[in-house]
Ligand SMILES: Cc1cc2nc3c(=O)[nH]c(=O)nc-3n(C[C@H](O)[C@H](O)[C@H](O)COP(=O)(O)O)c2cc1C
């Protein structure tokens with residue numbers, strides 16, 4: 001008897017947590033609709049909210065939309081925009097499109113990786129501050145090489161220039177705190 | 178009723194034109210992605226504040242709504258194309274263009290403008306070689322040789338204000354087809370103009386429209402391809418950001434011609450500003466009854482929706498793009514059936530590129546003959562190109578089809594940066610090929626380029642100088658296509674991977690002599706065996722490299738040398754015996770003990786042991802160690 005009550009209470013608790021966690025997701029799904037063509041826009045908004053696509057949320061979306069989890073994972077893993085791992089607070093995108101490549105995007109990339117201490121294929125720093133990715137063209141090729149930090153584009157980059165920008169970023173953050 | 182529609186549009190045009198005439202002058206600040214990155218929004222604020230402080234500031238709203246008002250307006254425009262020189266500020270009506278403007282320059286600019294004084298000379302473009310200073314935008318060589326038709330409004334009007342578009346003949350093309358032409362006549366007109374798809378394939382647009390028109394279906398779709406995946410190309414971005422209504426008008430005309438009432442614009446994930454501008458444009462077009470239900474009272478309905486891409490190059494391919502709109506993995510499917518027969522949700526679908534749509538309204542207004550009168554016989558009209566890379570003036574240009582590569586690179590692009598020697602241009606992105614010095618007099622049109630093994634593609638033109646290693650460039654493109662291959666068909670999935678391995682070996686100094694033949698064979702197999710255009714064209718950069726720069730490839734795999742000195746694995750370091758004083762500092766710095774010698778005598782490097790880290794070079798006090 002006692003045991004039962006306890007489990008019930010726990011279940012109740014869990015479902016509240018569960019509900020809260022998915023409240024935002026539900027809101028997004030309700031707003032964009034449950035048709036298949038809404039899947040990508042839904043994933044985009046959910047990622048905006050969480051900065052990545054947590055696995056349990058993908059499963060939840062599949063359930064809510066009446067799709068097989070495999071289709072949702074299939075879409076989430078196909079497109080480069082989606083990340084199944086948490087991303088850092090600052091997402092640094094280094095353009096390695098043709099225009100940027102021939103004007104020296106590689107040294108800029110190396111400088112950034114060295115600065116934030118990323119080696120090998122790792123993309124995100126342990127402390128979840130920085131994610132460093134390469135993309136192929138940000139459409140600002142006239143200013144090659146180009147780097148984008150969150151939504152801000154920086155053109156005509158050099159290893160020195162990007163270090164100055166990151167200095168400013170860190171300084172600004174220290175002041176905010 | 179039809180006349181009512183016409184009258185309404187003409188009335189707006191006339192009324193607002195009067196308002197704009199009262200504008201004493203206009204300051205246009207470029208708010209394209211490039212200039213914004215360089216701080217143009219701050220420049221805009223500074224200029225606005227300055228004009229306000231002098232009591233001359235007026236908004237377009239006031240100009241148009243109150244009869245007596247006059248003053249100077251400060252407006253954010255789309256991309257002018259001369260991104261390298263940004264932030265750009267253009268003055269109307271004088272046509273003066275200021276480059277690299279900073280917020281501190283605002284007082285001087287406004288002072289000169291209001292006192293009708295001479296333009297601020299230090300902010301004008303100065304030719305890097307002749308030193309000549311140009312005040313007017315149109316006189317600058319970069320612009321002088323251009324013929325801006327699709328880009329006519331970019332940098333000239335405020336893309337977020339539909340009234341500016343309407344005053345400059347906007348929506349007249351749509352009105353004309355709705356009130357004077359049958360859908361069939363519209364298709365015929367487009368066909369007669371000779372317009373060919375600007376998305377790369379160059380298929381005659383009128384023919385595609387006619388195919389879709391004759392399909393019997395109550396539901397059809399118009400789709401605008403704004404995926405622009407070719408790295409180094411940004412014309413579609415500039416059009417969507419700088420003149421969104423022109424794209425919408427083209428789509429609506431297409432909708433009428435093929436019998437569709439719904440359209441989608443698929444925009445690349447990386448273009449948030451384009452999405453924003455398109456949204457604003459769709460909203461205001463609806464407000465004025467130029468999109469939506471019962472357009473201009475003619476009974477024609479056309480809704481446009483925006484779909485944002487999610488980062489996959491292959492989604493630029495039309496069947497993959499449609500799959501992506503439907504919410505699926507963006508994988509291409511075999512054709513036929515063509516989208517014209519069975520496209521979005523199985524319905525007949527017309528899919529064209531952004532720039533293709535941007536050419537439509539003008540063809541309707543000015544007539545097919547006008548369009549056909551430009552360019553070459555088989556490639557009519559003008560084409561935008563994004564010139565980037567090692568060229569003096571990078572940016573976005575528009576020229577008649579058929580101008581030569583030389584004109585584009587040397588006259589408009591101003592030649593190579595830093596006086597370097599021209600080596601090649603890569604045209605058409607990862608699907609295109611490279612062209613060399615011998616092609617400088619080649620005409621830039623669909624057919625001439627195909628015959629040289631390249632393609633116009635979207636119009637990305639990357640200029641490379643003598644310091645570029647063509648093998649490394651081929652590896653770069655292969656890496657790109659291999660990454661972007663969707664994995665559906667074997668020749669593309671496996672073939673690109675193996676080709677990349679071979680090229681990687683070459684730049685890593687581990688190439689094998691028989692790789693040349695293997696690479697050639699593989700390239701041909703991938704080209705002939707792949708399912709979609711991605712795989713079919715992926716070998717192009719490699720094939721053109723093998724055709725025009727075979728020596729360079731052989732130098733890598735046989736002699737283990739990189740003639741351009743780019744591939745670090747093939748670099749070697751030598752100690753110049755004349756400069757070496759035998760101090761032994763290098764030997765002590767070397768992490769792998771590859772340097773040895775007797776004190777006070779020249780040292781030597783054991784090439785077998787050397788890992789090419791370059792530590793010795795930076796530590797030599799006599800600059801005696803050289804790469805080579
Ligand atoms: C791999 C691949 C990528 C493509 N990318 C684009 C693109 O980014 N933009 C585009 O308009 N067309 C692209 N295309 C061409 C489209 O499939 C299609 O032909 C085009 O949108 C048709 O429009 P058009 O006739 O106006 O050129 C691509 C094709 C392939 C095979």
Ligand code: FES
Nearest residue numbers: 095097100138141
């Ligand atoms: S290639 Fe880097 S922004 Fe286009």
